[in-house]
Amino acid sequence: MQRRTTGLIAVLSALGMTATLAGCGSSEDSGDVTLKLVAADYGDSSANSSQKYWDTLVKEYEAKHPGIKVEVSVYSWNDVDRKVKEMVAAGKAPDMAQIGAYADYAAAGKLYTADDVLSIPVQADFVSELSTAGQLNRVQYGMPFAASTRLLFYNKKLFAQAGITGAPKTWDELAADAKALKAAGVKTPYALPLGPEEAQAETMQWLLSGGDGYLSSVGTYNLDSAQNVATFAWLKDELVGKGLTGPTAPAKLNRAAAFAAFTRGEVGMLSGHPTLMKMAAKKGVKFGMVPMPGVDSGPKATMGVADWMTAFRKNGHKQQIGDFLDFVYNEKNVLAFSHEYDLLPVTNSASEAMAADKDDADMGPFLEELPTSQLYPVGKTSWASVSADIKKQIGKAVSPSGNPAAILGQLQRTADAADTSDIAE
Template sequence: MQRRRFLGLAATGMAGAAGLTASACSGGTGSGDGVTLKLVAADYGDPGGDNGSQAYWDGLARSFEKQHPDIAVDVSVLSWNEVDKKVAAMVADGTPPDIAQIGSYADYAARGRLYSVGELLPIPVQADYLPSLAEAGEVNRMQYGLPFVSSTRLLFYNKALFARAGLDPEEPPGSWAELRKAARALKAADVRIPYGLPLGPEEAPAETMMWLLSGGGGYTDNGDSYVLDSPENIATFEWLRDSLVGAGLTGDAAPADTNRQDLFDAFGRGEVGMLNGHPTLMQQADRKHVEYGTAVLPGKNGPASSTMGVADWAMAFKQNGHGEAAGKFLAYAFDVDRHYDFVSRYDLLPVTTSASARMRSDGSQKKLRKFLDQLPRAEFYPVGKVSWGKVSAEIKRKIGRAVAENGEPANVLGALQQTAEAEESAGGGR
């Protein structure tokens, strides 16, 4: 099955261009004189930890205000559990923020609520974005979403638990059969969760997509049409149901009731043998002194040819008419030094060519190079589809049923396909 690939590295020759200001922005987007920008952003810190994002944004706002004394920035940082809902409520109440840094943009763009990127940023700043990530920010061929950070996924495994189970800690599984064999050995060694499968509402769309890709399927085909109930996808979930969940290799809790952060926490306690994870899991594992390894996701017959990538988005709302001021702040935030400061503190991947080049050459970021290497073949959610929000919500509600005892993947995926097609027909397409 062919699928659209959203992210690829490309050298643009624009290293450092994001340090330019937005003085070249298009007119008609609002004056910066005496403006207070309302900014709502997501918190990338660990729950209950001391590495929250508020300090970063406060520092960025204060340094920006020194250079732009006619623009104040009022920052609110919220957890991922509430930030998207909070922004949606603000929009519904008629009081949207000027800038939001959240998980999706397409619905707001389709309703005409956002400035286009061309209205906000000068061409050199736009050109520094990784080209295909910029494309993923488009609705109807116009870019509205500014990629903010990205990440890819790898298989994490606990080397100490591998050794305890008689497995070679330097040879992680490369295929589904090898993963099942390793999970069986871990279970025999009394590992509580041989493989962590978070199909609960927090992570279900991501875990689902990783497995679909590793089985030769995906959410959409090369024509960007939904193919949720494809034969490849059904076969993938039948294998998960029978070979992992049904064999008792995913722990006692049902995958439908298992969230990502719960498994990340358990991995930090040394209770999980293997799970799919993103770069920030490295920080959590390092703090807990877990000896872990990472590897390309196992595929049906060998290492997967692609992995899932995720991008979070920034956007500027039009209602308050503060486009010029918002553009200046966003250009300031994407200066290579400032952008790199943010992604490096959270073990995330940059979205600009200049910051990506810096990360690759930074010796202190060697652990992230394997994730960077995944970018050319990473595939992303179909975020440019306005329908994706509702489809994703349905996946969160239903996909766990496909791997339950007596679950029927064909029925579950067929119902999700019907939802996707209905949303597309209702005008929720790209």
């Protein structure tokens, strides 16, 4: 595959123009190079660990590029962001990291831009909404790696046993269905994972369903808005307080555990992404999927999530990083990853291929939600620290002694401080 400099020369030649390309033939272009990549694990067991995906991909790549070795270290989502942060702080940044945020590293000047490392066709193939979300000050640093949207999953068998004939469209209907499920003996009528694994996702989906979100219309944090406080007060009083969220306290319930319980037939409803389809189908669970209910008049905005590939400047392997990432993002590999973990492709070519494949018809509802979904505010350099704070604190808002207004107010103050610090820098 041609690298960016080769493609640029071809374009300039076609236009009858000449240019001097500085830096070609630098020391990084010769000799053996070992690239280090830190990646997140999307598997739910050792059998489908992301390590296996990367090992297969790297083996194929190295066979065609004998001068380049790629070492991949895979960590759980509980640990991967922290691990990369520690490596960077110790001056041992990897060449690439596939993680949950990029803006703080970009603002510190530690990352290559997408322009620096990707060939033009590969960069242009990204879904436009995701490319935009990967920008800091209108420059793309975050390269989308995986995407998903959220829908409400419900267990059809449990619904039938509880006498429920249709999926909920409003919060009142969801609460009523949860009460019916509890009366029918369902262990967890609605699973509310506000534990440290992915509390920021469950939180955002509920805030959107309540008509607000993490940011104001001018792009500042508004975690403690009246609507957001009302949302968590409702969760505390109408779901958690009435024993409708199961035996595990939301602050201690992680997404993986909630998904596993759904596949065991113990959960009536929960917010889920495409990965849950495959997990539930393997276990023989009959389920339905609908947009997340809204506070009053039906579904509101849906949350979208993108995870990011970043390329660190520390080791100076720009050419080799770019060549490897061009391989990572070819249509075959993007589809292979998306199929393995039931996630949405981040490139137009792979998305079109998935939409056209009748075997991928069950992904249709999620693909349809992506263009209008709202993503985390990953373009804010403060988001990584704000997200970490949400993971630690938000579960307390729905505890028996919790005060939603106080917890959201505390989160707002720390978010404001982080945002102000970033602006000052």
